[in-house]
Amino acid sequence: MNDYDNYLSPLSWRYASEEMRHIWSETNKRRLWRRLWVALARTQAEFGLVTVSQVNELEAHAEDIDIDTALQIEAEIRHDLMSELKTFAGQCPTAGGVIHMGATSMDIEDNTDALRIRQSLDRVLSLLSEVLISLAEKMEETADLPVMAFTHLQPAEPSTLGYRLSMYAQDLLADYDTLRDVKAGIKGKGFKGAVGTAAAYGDLMGLENYFRFESLLSKELDLPFFPVSTQTYTRKQDYTVLSALAGLGASLHKLAFDLRLLQSPTIGEINEQFGKKQVGSSAMPFKRNPINAEKVDSLTRMLAVYPQVAWQNAAESLLERTLDDSANRRMILPEAFLVSDEVLSVTLKLIKNMTIHRENIRRNLEIYAPFACTERIMMAAARQGGDRQKMHERLREHALAAWLAVQISQPNPLIRQLQSDDEILKWISADEIARLSDVSSYTGIAAQATRDMAARIRMVIGNGGEAD
Numbered sequence: 517m518n519d520y521d522n523y524l525s526p527l528s529w530r531y532a533s534e535e536m537r538h539i540w541s542e543t544n545k546r547r548l549w550r551r552l553w554v555a556l557a558r559t560q561a562e563f564g565l566v567t568v569s570q571v572n573e574l575e576a577h578a579e580d581i582d583i584d585t586a587l588q589i590e591a592e593i594r595h596d597l598m599s600e601l602k603t604f605a606g607q608c609p610t611a612g613g614v615i616h617m618g619a620t621s622m623d624i625e626d627n628t629d630a631l632r633i634r635q636s637l638d639r640v641l642s643l644l645s646e647v648l649i650s651l652a653e654k655m656e657e658t659a660d661l662p663v664m665a666f667t668h669l670q671p672a673e674p675s676t677l678g679y680r681l682s683m684y685a686q687d688l689l690a691d692y693d694t695l696r697d698v699k700a701g702i703k704g705k706g707f708k709g710a711v712g713t714a715a716a717y718g719d720l721m722g723l724e725n726y727f728r729f730e731s732l733l734s735k736e737l738d739l740p741f742f743p744v745s746t747q748t749y750t751r752k753q754d755y756t757v758l759s760a761l762a763g764l765g766a767s768l769h770k771l772a773f774d775l776r777l778l779q780s781p782t783i784g785e786i787n788e789q790f791g792k793k794q795v796g797s798s799a800m801p802f803k804r805n806p807i808n809a810e811k812v813d814s815l816t817r818m819l820a821v822y823p824q825v826a827w828q829n830a831a832e833s834l835l836e837r838t839l840d841d842s843a844n845r846r847m848i849l850p851e852a853f854l855v856s857d858e859v860l861s862v863t864l865k866l867i868k869n870m871t872i873h874r875e876n877i878r879r880n881l882e883i884y885a886p887f888a889c890t891e892r893i894m895m896a897a898a899r900q901g902g903d904r905q906k907m908h909e910r911l912r913e914h915a916l917a918a919w920l921a922v923q924i925s926q927p928n929p930l931i932r933q934l935q936s937d938d939e940i941l942k943w944i945s946a947d948e949i950a951r952l953s954d955v956s957s958y959t960g961i962a963a964q965a966t967r968d969m970a971a972r973i974r975m976v977i978g979n980g981g982e983a984d
Contacts, residue, residue, distance in 0.1 A: 525851075531815070532854035533861065539635045540850035543581055546600050548628040550578045553604065553615050555736045556707065559729060560617060563721045570611035577607040597621045618716040620709050622837075626749045627704035629849065630739060633757055636853040637699040643860035644692050644764070645977045650867040651685045652970040654678070658872065659966040662955045663785065664880045671884035674955040677785075677872065679962035682969040684774075687767040689973060691760070698760045705749040706730050706741030711836045747837035751830035754849065758823045761852050765819030768859050772812035775866060779806045784876040788866050808866055812859045819859075822852045881955055883922055886930040887915055889953040893934065896952060897943035910939055 518529050528537065538544055554574045560566045582603055590599035598621075605612030616624070659678035664671050707730055708714045714726050721729060734741050742749050778786040788808050825848050829841035890911040898904045914937065918930035931953050935946040944952075951957075 527851060527854040527858075531858040533639075533857050536636065536639055536854055536857040539632055539639070540853065542583055545628060545632070546581050546583065546586070547579065548631055549597065549600055549624050550574075550581075550604055552624050552627055552737070553601075554578050555733060556617070556619060556623075557611070557614055559732045559736060560614075560720070562732060563725060563729065565617065565720055566611075566614045570608075570614055573608045573611040574604075574615070577604065580607050582607075595621075597624060618709065618720045619707060620716075620747065622705060622748050623707045623709065627706070627737065627739065627741075629845075630702055630704040630749065630753075631737070633849070633853075634699060634702045634739075637695060637702070637757075640761070640764075640853065640856050640860065641692065641695055641699065643857065643864065644688065644695070647860055647864050647867065648685060648688055648692065648973045648977055650864060651681055651688070652973040654867060654870065655681045655685060655966050655970045659963045659970075660956075661872075661874070661877065662881060662885075662959055663877050664884050671880075671887065673888040674881065674885050674959050676959050676962040676966065677877070678966035678970075679959070680774075682966045684767065684771040685969055685973060687770070688764075689969075689976065691764040691767050692976070694760050694763060698757055701756075702739075703742045703749065703753065704734075704737070704739045705745045707733055708745050711747055712745040746833075746835075748833070748841075751826065751833055751841060754845070755823060755826040755830045758819075758826045758848065758852050761856050762819045762823050764856060765816035765859065768863050769813050769816040771863065772809040772816075772866070775809045775870075776806045776813070779809070783880065785873055785880065787871040787873065788869065808862050812862050812866070815855045815859050818855055819852060822848045883928055885955040886918070886928045886953055888955070888958065889931070889949075890915055892952040892958065893940070893944060893949060896948065897940065900943040902943040907940070907943075910937065 518524055554571070557566045557574055558571050561568060561571050585606075586596075586599045586603040589602050590596050593599060593602075601616055605615050608615070655678040657678070658681065659676060661677045662674045663677045663680065665673055665675035665680070707717060709716045714723075714730075717726055717729065730741060775786060775788065777783065779788065788806055825844050829845065832838075833841055894904065894907045894911055897907045911934070914930060914933045918928055918933065921927070921929050931949065934940055935949050940949075
């Protein structure tokens with residue numbers, strides 16, 4: 517139950533999924549802490565340090581999370597992990613004394629963070645897969661649909677809508693590959709004690725047994741460990757993770773930014789879904805603002821910032837460890853994943869519910885596409901023996917005159933002007949000019965490249981991320 521009398525992060529109730537919130541919840545964190553303590557005790561039982569009955573008692577109470585009691589203890593001792601340890605120990609009368617034997621706090625906390633990061637990457641990759649498949653469907657649907665392409669925010673030449681979507685898909689597929697590689701490389705600190713030397717574990721079981729001990733724990737947790745650590749795992753891992761999420765954010769930001777532009781009435785080729793009862797403005801009842809695309813751009817700006825903090829954590833932790841990373845990691849790790857979860861979910865809705873205004877697309881082509889044919893006509897005339905430089909100047913004069921007509925909302929007269937220019941007609945016929953001005957024949961590789969990219973997405977996602 518949310519307490520609306522106190523500050524609530526929007527990520528705790530307005531944004532992100534219940535699944536991602538659960539991963540970063542206090543309950544899940546403490547449950548994972550207890551899982552690690554149980555795994556530690558079970559492994560130490562292999563070396564005669566803990567009895568089987570003690571392990572069984574720990575397992576029996578591993579799910580008995582009592583946050584209220586733990587917080588009461590923490591208020592007195594000012595240590596969150598020790599307060600949970602004391603709570604757990606209080607539930608286990610015969611096994612409480614063996615919990616955390618040989619360990620330091622970060623043996624538990626850093627391995628827990630590694631597990632939560634991996635769980636979160638699973639969720640991100642699942643959502644990104646859905647986004648890519650939805651994009652592939654839209655790409656296939658619009659592979660042959662000509663649109664006006666823009667460079668410098670000025671009309672350029674025709675492309676296809678599917679090819680434009682392929683650009684976003686290509687970036688997101690690269691993000692998918694990166695995130696999969698990052699997930700595969702996630703490692704825990706392992707169990708190496710206060711400064712990473714595992715000296716306390718060596719005292720408990722003999723250093724000659726240590727590497728087998730840690731190997732057993734790695735298998736128990738299904739988590740590889742860094743071979744070397746200080747009191748923590750290297751904070752470069754956090755930087756790598758958050759940089760990958762920031763890269764994903766950049767791709768989603770561009771997609772959403774372009775959709776915002778395409779939704780403006782001056783272009784008007786695409787609209788995001790707008791509910792029947794949705795209110796666009798409290799003052800202007802007619803407004804249909806692109807709030808979902810704007811939300812994606814707003815939140816992905818935050819994703820761009822998190823790696824800067826992680827960089828400082830990695831670069832500025834002195835010697836074997838200083839605590840100046842601890843407070844911000846409580847925020848940057850969960851927030852980066854919660855934001856990623858939200859922007860992927862919103863992007864999925866944007867793509868699935870996208871309205872394509874074909875009439876507006878055709879209108880924009882009628883206005884601007886004739887200008888793109890001038891290069892084709894110049895080349896065709898030159899092939900027939902015309903002077904390329906003279907043709908260029910002739911076409912430029914006609915294009916500038918046509919621009920004046922377009923700017924006062926008149927139909928583009930360019931093709932008609934070219935078809936009546938005797939100097940141009942010396943080299944190329946009026947029918948050929950009409951043929952060369954057909955935008956559907958001047959989109960190059962767009963349709964085929966779009967279908968190829970859609971097929972690649974289906975292959976990669978269908979193979980669980982493995983390309984053939």
